[in-house]
Amino acid sequence: MSGGASADHFRPHRRLRTLAGPIFGAACLLATLTGVVVLAVLMLAIVAAALSGGPEAGAFDVGGAARELASLLGRLVSGRQSSDPARAGYHAGVVSSLWLLGLTAAIGIPAGVGAGVFLEEYMPAGRLRRIIQTNIANLAGVPSVVYGILGLALFVRAFGVPGLALGPSLLAGALTLSLLILPTIVITTQEALRTVPPSLRQAALALGATRWQVVSGHVLPAALPGIMTGTILGLSRAIGETAPLLMVGAAGSLLRAPRGPLDRYTALPVEIYNYAKEPDRAFQPVAAGGILILVALLLTMNAVAIVIRNRFRRRR
Amino acid sequence: MPAPPTTLNPTDPPPPADDPWGGQSRASAVAEVVAPVLLALCGLVTVLTTLGILLVLTVQSVQFFLKAQVGVGDFLLGAVLKPEASPPKFGILPLAWGTFLVAFGASCIALPIGLMSAIYLSEYAPRAVRAVLKPALELLAGVPTIVYGYLALLLVTPVLKAVLEPLGFRVDQFNALSACIVVGVMIVPLVSSLSEDVLSAVPLGLREAAYGLGATKFEVSTRVVLPAGLSGVAASFILAVSRAVGETMAVVLAAGTMPQITANPLTSVETMTTYIVQVVGGEASYGSAKYLSLFAVGLALFAITLTLNILSNLVLRRYREVYQ
Numbered sequence: 250m251s252g253g254a255s256a257d258h259f260r261p262h263r264r265l266r267t268l269a270g271p272i273f274g275a276a277c278l279l280a281t282l283t284g285v286v287v288l289a290v291l292m293l294a295i296v297a298a299a300l301s302g303g304p305e306a307g308a309f310d311v312g313g314a315a316r317e318l319a320s321l322l323g324r325l326v327s328g329r330q331s332s333d334p335a336r337a338g339y340h341a342g343v344v345s346s347l348w349l350l351g352l353t354a355a356i357g358i359p360a361g362v363g364a365g366v367f368l369e370e371y372m373p374a375g376r377l378r379r380i381i382q383t384n385i386a387n388l389a390g391v392p393s394v395v396y397g398i399l400g401l402a403l404f405v406r407a408f409g410v411p412g413l414a415l416g417p418s419l420l421a422g423a424l425t426l427s428l429l430i431l432p433t434i435v436i437t438t439q440e441a442l443r444t445v446p447p448s449l450r451q452a453a454l455a456l457g458a459t460r461w462q463v464v465s466g467h468v469l470p471a472a473l474p475g476i477m478t479g480t481i482l483g484l485s486r487a488i489g490e491t492a493p494l495l496m497v498g499a500a501g502s503l504l505r506a507p508r509g510p511l512d513r514y515t516a517l518p519v520e521i522y523n524y525a526k527e528p529d530r531a532f533q534p535v536a537a538g539g540i541l542i543l544v545a546l547l548l549t550m551n552a553v554a555i556v557i558r559n560r561f562r563r564r565r
Numbered sequence: 566m567p568a569p570p571t572t573l574n575p576t577d578p579p580p581p582a583d584d585p586w587g588g589q590s591r592a593s594a595v596a597e598v599v600a601p602v603l604l605a606l607c608g609l610v611t612v613l614t615t616l617g618i619l620l621v622l623t624v625q626s627v628q629f630f631l632k633a634q635v636g637v638g639d640f641l642l643g644a645v646l647k648p649e650a651s652p653p654k655f656g657i658l659p660l661a662w663g664t665f666l667v668a669f670g671a672s673c674i675a676l677p678i679g680l681m682s683a684i685y686l687s688e689y690a691p692r693a694v695r696a697v698l699k700p701a702l703e704l705l706a707g708v709p710t711i712v713y714g715y716l717a718l719l720l721v722t723p724v725l726k727a728v729l730e731p732l733g734f735r736v737d738q739f740n741a742l743s744a745c746i747v748v749g750v751m752i753v754p755l756v757s758s759l760s761e762d763v764l765s766a767v768p769l770g771l772r773e774a775a776y777g778l779g780a781t782k783f784e785v786s787t788r789v790v791l792p793a794g795l796s797g798v799a800a801s802f803i804l805a806v807s808r809a810v811g812e813t814m815a816v817v818l819a820a821g822t823m824p825q826i827t828a829n830p831l832t833s834v835e836t837m838t839t840y841i842v843q844v845v846g847g848e849a850s851y852g853s854a855k856y857l858s859l860f861a862v863g864l865a866l867f868a869i870t871l872t873l874n875i876l877s878n879l880v881l882r883r884y885r886e887v888y889q
Contacts, residue, residue: 270783277685280678284757285701287750291712294720363607371601372608383878385611390804390874391867392811394838395618398863401845402621428614435611461600462593482707489709492813495842518711518814525715525818533719540712551707 292544298537318541325538330502330520334531339539342520344506345419345499346488346546349516352423353430353487358480361431365438365476370464389432397496400425405497417498419507419514425497426490430483437479441472474561481554485547491518517543622867625860633854640861646824646840648855655858657865659824663741663834664869667816668809670745670830671752675809676802678749679756683798686757687764688786699758706754714818717747721819729831739821739833747815752805759804763797764790796884800877807873811866813838837866 299321300314328338372378404421407413415421445468453463469476499519507514521539524532630637635655643656682702686695721743726736736742767790775789791798821833822843835843841859849855 266781266784270781273783274689277681277689280681281685281698283678284682284705284753285698288701288705291716294716298719360607360610363604364611367604367608371604381608381612384615386878387871387874388611388615390807390870391618392813392838392870394811394813394841395863395867398841398860399618399621402625403617431611431614459597461597485707489711491711492838492842496845518709521711521715522814525718536715540715543709544712547707547709
């Protein structure tokens, strides 16, 4: 190095530069951890709130707390709606939500997978397909409450045509949720179909299989794990939705659990909403316990989706 | 010695009808024609959904404007929303302001945190850490919004009260700040996972070139990788804002239902989404002006989120840097 001035030119702000890196990295790590911390705080606060109604236990009495939590959840699953927080429960909501899950799966999955298969395997690429594709992407971004408005006008009221209106029934709720998750299912189906190598289709076609034989016998089975993963994730979103169900008539108070698709219904998140906005603090454990039931249901569904994905990966 | 006879000899008698080589059966021929039609019908449902949304919202909104004797200008520029008063006043501005306040506050929290976690995950995180953190963030994205709303009531508002009330601020039970915080936390995973996808797609050669010129990791992250993925990051920001605008349950439990134009985030506001839910949950009778007003508000909400989504797509496509 000769001449201080020109050497300075080549290492400008050296100290600042070496300092800024680690500080920025640490800040980014902190930002990432906020998400994880929030998740932990969320669960802890909700478990604590669920336990707040019971007898005061020692802070480190984990076994006692777990027993109490189990008994609370057992009581909540079997209890009916009640204005008495000690007896209130989610029986009707759990039953309705399982009905909704089944009906939505029965309506939404065939429609969504069918649309995905049609777009990916049958429809020729072109302007029309691009328009439909854009339309589906935009549908995925429509707020859930707007689907609720659609369901209210289309299924519950049928524009005032008396014979067609389903009223506030399970079927109306399930149809609305099916439309809600349709874009998700179509998009994941298409993505799964795209991962099937074209050579598979060509091989089947070369052996003389027809188009439908190729699709139903070879492409769909190969894409099935991916389709199922996306479908389960879409269904778990539907189960957690509250706003559209409030719109299409999920009842605030329902004493009897629904027995058929045309019965009045409620839903687990709707009941949680009703208990949560109750000003009486005695309802706090009830609402928190309901959330734990909902989260347990969702975690089970997500775990199933992950297991399917992992088995699929290992086989490839 | 003569060759053993094969079944594929052209002079053989024709195979029996149930032979697997005998060509298509009737059933499969029918399936060949019917299947594509059924599949096309499924595809049609997606188009019909969009048309249905547009039709329902516009038809009922027109009914609202006729029934309530409100001009479109009065509706869009009216600063008072009192459907119960006589004559009733239907101005959407208080709802628009509430929506803006919550979306703006949530973005102030979510965009920096989401972007920084995206940078950490794509540039800084060791592989093992990333393998743990990424699914955790995805899990956070799967939490139902009602849970966030309950969290606002259970934790955020009491903490705000405990911190701000000794300082002399009055904090309402339902307040916009609490909604901003929970909605902000809610959309962080959206920003971070979409941005991270874009940032990790920036080719390695770009980073290596910058390192070769003596850049530090900080400089590579902020001056090379981030500008290269900027279009995707901006698109994820817009999508997150759109999600915040359309959020319902977290806001209704956190911010309450008080339609007012106020700069004070510690008081209750009402957003477009919460107004819609509140009208349906209330006593408004079917066909009344108040009931129909929810469709007009819904149309405005739909227009806003659709514009944001299209904008996000345009940004992503128009400003994408293409690497070979």
